[in-house]
Amino acid sequence: MIKVGFSVNGKRVSVETSPTTTLLDILREGMGLTGTKEGCGKGECGACTVLMDGAPVVSCLVLASQIEGRKIMTVEGLAADKIGKALQEAFVEAGAVQCGYCIPGFLMSARALIEENPDPTLDQIKEGLSGNICRCTGYVKIFDAVALAARRLRG
C-alpha cells in the first residue's frame, strides 16, 4: 500500500491505496464521488474525464502512484466554479442531456476548453469535446450548450 496526497475540488486529501488503483476507483469507491462515470474502462469513451492540474484526462488510466501533489477537479466541483456553474445551467437550458451517463465527462472537457478559450468557434468546441462519446447521439445540443455557456460568461 502507498499513501498519496493530492487535492480534490480544492480540498487536500490523503489516501492509502494500492499503487495501481486507478484514479477513477479512488474517486468512486474510495471517496464516494460517484459523479465521475466508468464507460469503456480503457481510455476511449471519455465518461471518466476529470481535470488534473486543469487539463482533462481519462481517470480510468491514471494510477494512484501518478497523482501525488496533483490538483484533481471532478464534476462535483463544478457547482462552486464560475465556468462549471454556467455550463450546468446551459446544459439544462439547451436540453443537452439525454440518458446523462456521458455528461459529467462532457462537462469536464467543456470546463477545460472554456477556461483556455473563452470564445470558441464551433470547430474548436468539436475539437475540445472530441474525446467524449455520447451514445444517445446528442452532440448538436451539447455543442449548443457549450457555446451558450461561453457566450454568457463573456457577458
Next chain:
Amino acid sequence: MRRIDTLSPGTLQEALEILAREGEGVKVIAGGTDLVVQVLERRKSPRLLLNLSRIGDLREIGEDGETVRIGALVTHRQIERSPILKRRAPLLCEAALLIGSPQLRNLATIGGNIVNASPVADSTPPLMALDATVSLRSARGERKIPLRAFFLGPGKTVIRRDELLAEVSFAGLGPDAASFYERLGQRRLLSISKVGVALAARRDGAALRGVSISLGAVASTVIMAPRTAAFIEGKPLGDEVAREAARIAEKESRAITDLRSTESYRNRMAGALLQKGLARLAAP
C-alpha cells in the same frame, strides 16, 4: 486494476539505478495510456512498475541552433501546441493532433509512443522522416541511436533492459521546408492508423530536395520509402509526378492483412495518401 508494486523515483539518476538493480519483469510507466490498457487486458504482467511521473526533467522541448530536442516525458498535447515544433517540425504537430483524444494526449508521452514500438504509432513516421536520434541512458552512460535503426519489430527495439529513452532530437526544418503527415483511420480521432505517410524535404523552386519519406502501419515497423523519395527528388511537383510517386510508394509499402485493414487496401492507400500530401504541397 490488480496490485503491482511500484517504485516512483524523483530523479532520472535514481530511475536508472533502479533499472540497473532490478532485472527481469520491470515495466516503465510514463503516461500509462498504453501500459495500463495492456495490463488490464492481461497482455502484459509486470512484476514491478517504474513510475516516471515524479521526475521533474525530460519534460521540455528545446532548440539549440539547428537541433531540436524533445524530452521523453513531453506529452502529445505539449507537442501539438509547441511554437518551436510548429516552426521546426510541423508534420510532428500534425501527427500529435491525430493521436487518441485530448484526454489521452494530456497523458501520453512521446517517449512512451516511441518505446512502445507499435508499427502504427503516429509520432514515429514524422520523427523517422526527420531522421531523429534517440538518446538512451543507463547507469553506465548514454547511447545515441538513429530512430531508423531503433525498431526491430512490433514491440521490439534495441533498447536494453537497463536503459531509458531520455530524449529524441533532430535537425529542425528550415523556413524553406515542405513537409506533411497524412493518415488514414476508421475516423479522425480515437482510431488506430491503417496507413500513415510522412514526408520532409526542402523546396527548391517548384521541386523538392533532400526528400525523405516514411510509411507507418504497412510493415512490422515504420519503414522508409527510399525509392519513392529518390523519384520525387528534384522533379517539379505536379499531378504526373505525384501519380507516379504514388505507384512507387504502393510497391514499397509491405502491408499485411489484419483486423483493421487488408494488404492491398493499405498498399494502395499508402500511395493515395502520398499523392494527397504532395497535392497539398503543390497547392499555391
